[in-house]
Amino acid sequence: MQALNELDGFNRFPRMRVSFSGPIDPDTLRQGMVLVALENTTEEEYGINRYYQVIPINQPVWDPFSHTASFKPDAHLDQHRRYILLVTDGVRDTRGEPVQAAPEFTECLVRNPNRYCRNLRDEINMIQAVSGPNPSGIAGAALFTTMSTSAWMESARAALGNSPLGFERPAGRSVFPLADIARLTYRRQISLRPAAPTEDFTLPLGLVQGVRAIAFGSFRSPRWLGRDLTIAHAPTRERAALPAAAETIGFHTWLPSSAKPAGGYPIVIFGHGLGDSRFGGPSAAALTMVPAGYAVAGINAFGHGSGPESRATFDLRDGTTVTIPAAGRGVDFDGDGQYGPFEGCVVPGPLAVAMRDCLRQTALDLMQFTRLLRQGLDIDGDGSPDFD
DSSP states (O other): OHHHHTOSSBOSSOOEEEEOSSOBOGGGHHHHEEEEEEEESOSSOOOSSOTTOEEEEEEEEEETTTTEEEEEESSOOOTTEEEEEEEETTSBBTTSOBOOOOHHHHHHHHHOOSHHHHHHHHHHHHHHHHHOOOGGGEEEEEEEEBOOSSHHHHHHHHHGGGSOOOOBOOSSOOEEEGGGEEEEEEEEOOBOSTTOOOEEEEOOGGGOOSEEEEEEEEEEEEOOOOTTSSOOOOOTTSOOOOOSOEEEEEEEEEEESSOOOTTOBOEEEOOOOTTOOTTTHHHHHHHHHGGGTOEEEEEOOTTOSOOTTOEEEEEETTSOEEEEEOOOOOOOTTOSSBOOTTTTTSOSSOTTTTTHHHHHHHHHHHHHHHHHHHTTOOSSSSSSOOBO
């Protein structure tokens, strides 16, 4: 209940329930219940639904023991918009008779004992005036407002404009021409024990075509996650303030061997999957995108890439070896001394949290990375922007 009270509306794709006084024909649920879109509560966006648009229900499930129907909307609803659920006499009982309004519902519409009932009556009257169903055809109804799902993210994105980017190249060498590399090994720190072995993965560079070089760098991104790895709730009308904490996030780019356009290479930021790292999915994407003239870049999602002592080792064709930091963003959340493949991203506890805040943090990191690219990033140090 505390978590519910921190929201400003309901789910945009809710599982809804309607209780009946007796058995009904479940095959009539879809024809007899609809959602109708009402007004948007903000002028910030238009949304997808039109005023008074009828939205069918889907996935109906009937529980004969509790006489309860559960269902979902046929499509995701707009955020911060009001809706009304209508139960009509299109729902039939097991004898084929239309369902009737409960006395409590009729009293709510006739006597209007509170503001909710008055609003319900007004909306039903308006819907009937616009497009029907007829007044006697509505057996039940409920008003609700959907939550503002993107308000905080939009506010946090705006706040990023005041945060320093802090771009740096690794000390020493940071650009490695593919022709110079005999082997590239990604060494993941999977244990907190001193001198524990790493989990090594050698990238199949022999499959890579059209790559001129691999270049490394890092930037600073605000740390919105708290110590419990969740983002604190805030009222949706409040502007997000930049957190005091920030994190250094490593990245690398695959640079094409084709001539660099005047404005720089077009670049693809490839987001890896759950349990992967920036050396996995982005490397696979480079196999097809770099030969087409696109640079490919990747960062570790929060909770991924294993421990902070992870590194990349280059065995060069001249016989030398260069090791550079490739810090992971994993968290030993359960205290077992190990870094799981996505530990710190999936938070134990309420299902409503799960990966939500890990993904929000990562999305904001990618927004910060995009800011860096748009400011004319010179990744190879030749004095000109490398990416368009």
